[in-house]
Amino acid sequence: MSQFTPDADWLHWHLSPSKPAFKVPEGAVDAHCHVFGPAAQFPFAPERKYTPCDASKHQLWALRDHLGFSRNVIVQATCHGADNRAMVDALASSQGLARGVATVKATISDDELHALHNAGVRGVRFNFVKRLVDALPFDELNTIATRIKKLGWHIVIYFESQDLPDLYDFFTALPTTVVVDHMGRPDVTKPVDGPxxxxxxxxxxxxxxxxxxxxxxxRLSVAGPNNHYADVIPFAKMVVERFPERVLWGTDWPHPNLKSHMPDDGALVDMIPKIAPTAELQRKLLIDNPMRLYWAD
Known part of the structure; x- marks a missing residue:
């Protein structure tokens, strides 16, 4: 039995998501999802900011099949810190149908980086959301960036829109491909054409x-699920249409640390044609772009 009890206000992931009306194209990739534990096998990090419920690789594969996807990109969850064992275990059981984004410390050895690469890791994530970290990882990111560039990996950054002015010059100096989580968390109450x-x-x-x-x-909507997250659509649609070769989509299952509601993953899939309205854009978003970034080899 696990020694970890989920936070009292933790929302369990949706146990019976709807079947999406939108049929994703064959070969589609859920390019942002997580696994939590199981904590009895893969304990959560002592320094974590939240304690979730378990969300195993088997439950992730079941969701993948239910939604009609073919592949996953599993992003290391902050509750596991830099202990990537749960994510790597999921990659090992995926039969090549999953890739990973790890969390690493500057002290990681080259052998450990190569082992992660062989396991299917293709990126490293750094968290700049101040409420989720004790200190912003400027030094570690600079140290790691030059090392992972040799492996052909990319950097994933997570930040909030109000902090971008202070982070802009630092981010743009990074030497690798950089993937921004969730459009940099824009304030969707502000104009999509605003500063x-x-x-x-x-x-x-x-x-x-x-x-x-x-x-x-x-995570971004104020309108909420009853209004189909309509306030987010103009922002996401603009990014997809302006940068069709450099966009990715994912469920974010099992939706860590949400407080207001737990989304229906099928309803999230049904948003895809609203932000990528043509078959060509859908194919780039769901297949061509993630395959180029994560399965190039």
Missing amino acids: EFALFLKLLEENEHFWSKVSCPE
Whole structure:
């Protein structure tokens, strides 16, 4: 039995998501999801900011099949810190149908990096959301970036829109491909053509090594699920249409640390044609782009 009890306000992932009305194209990739534990096998990190419920690889594969996807990109969850064993275990059982994004420390050895590469890891994630980390990882990121570039890996960065002005110069100096989680968490109560989102669009426009995930409407929306997260659609649609070769989509299952509601993953899939309205855009978003980034070899 696990010694870890989920936080009292933790919302369990959806046990019976709907079957999406939108049929994703064959070969589609869920390019942002997680596994939690099981904690009895893969304990959570002592320094974690939240304690989740278990969300195993088998439950992730079941969701993948239910939604109609073919592959997954599993992003290391902050509750596991830099202990990537749960994620690597999932990759090992995926029969080549999953790739990973790890969390690593600057002290990691070259042998450990190569072992992660052989396991299917193709990127490293750094968290700049101040409420989720004790200190912003500037030094570690600089140290790691030059080392992972040799492996052909990319960097994933997670930040909030109000912090981008202070982080902009640091991010644009990074030497690898950079993937931004969830469009840099824009404030969707502000205009899509306003100055705050314009800075994020400038980041993509002027830096061709930057990509964006157009995921997590459930985290960004004020309108909420009853209004089908309608306030997020203009932002995501603009990014997809302006940068069709550099966008990714994912469920974010099992939706860590949400407080207001737990989304229906089938309903999230049904948002895809609203932000990528043509078959060509859908194919780039769901197949061509993630395959180029994660399965190039």
